[in-house]
Amino acid sequence: MAERGSRSEEGGGLPRLPPGRHGLSREFVVKNQRDRISAGMIGVVVERGFHDASVSQVVAAAGVSRRTFYNYYSDKAEAFFEVYREVTDFLCTSMTEAGEAQRGWPARVRAEIESLLDTFAANPDLVRFCLVAPPAAGGDVAAAYRDFLARLLAVLVEGRPRRTRNPAPAAEYGLVGGLAGLLVAAAEEGGSKALTALAPDAVELVLTPYLGREAAARAAR
Numbered sequence: 001m002a003e004r005g006s007r008s009e010e011g012g013g014l015p016r017l018p019p020g021r022h023g024l025s026r027e028f029v030v031k032n033q034r035d036r037i038s039a040g041m042i043g044v045v046v047e048r049g050f051h052d053a054s055v056s057q058v059v060a061a062a063g064v065s066r067r068t069f070y071n072y073y074s075d076k077a078e079a080f081f082e083v084y085r086e087v088t089d090f091l092c093t094s095m096t097e098a099g100e101a102q103r104g105w106p107a108r109v110r111a112e113i114e115s116l117l118d119t120f121a122a123n124p125d126l127v128r129f130c131l132v133a134p135p136a137a138g139g140d141v142a143a144a145y146r147d148f149l150a151r152l153l154a155v156l157v158e159g160r161p162r163r164t165r166n167p168a169p170a171a172e173y174g175l176v177g178g179l180a181g182l183l184v185a186a187a188e189e190g191g192s193k194a195l196t197a198l199a200p201d202a203v204e205l206v207l208t209p210y211l212g213r214e215a216a217a218r219a220a221r
Helices: 026-048 055-062 066-072 076-100 105-122 125-137 139-157 169-197 199-211 213-220
Strands: none
Touching: 026 055, 026 066, 026 076, 026 125, 055 066, 055 076, 076 105, 076 125, 076 139, 105 125, 105 139, 105 169, 105 199, 105 213, 125 139, 125 169, 139 169, 169 199, 199 213
16 A cells, blocks of 8 residues: 555555544545546546456556445446546536537537537546547446447537538437547547647637538538
């Protein structure tokens, strides 16, 4: 076990809270511990993938004990799914809030995509956690990824005028899959700067099936 304030041997854990009667509220301690476990889960899954990640690695990265981990989660899978839901909920909510202030659907889509890119640019590891590790894991983990793509699509098409084109459902799913591919390529090739610079291309990709290429290009730029 790592010493107080030290970093763990497995990937550099966060410093632990002081033990004993530290005077911190129960609410603070619970939030801190859960946030640390979330950060540990993200870091380990990004580095090792879902199947090769272990509870031991997560608690080492988080700087908490196994007992603390099992106070909140029954196993690795339960922890992963809760963290994944929290992260993807945050992404979708932030996108929706960014779009609500805009006039016109194309402007709304641009604001939503810029919000998504800003969050990923601030922490590119989230791209791998949300978009790379889950489909590679298969099973229920990959199903959570597909659900996230469906939620992304729902956010992006909210408020779309009826006069726009109506692509087939398979084409719409391919659209968000293509968006995910753009995000992954940008994160792996250029990190934060590449993600921030991706906005015009990502907006054009999303708008083209509904507006046509020329109108989508104008709205994107």
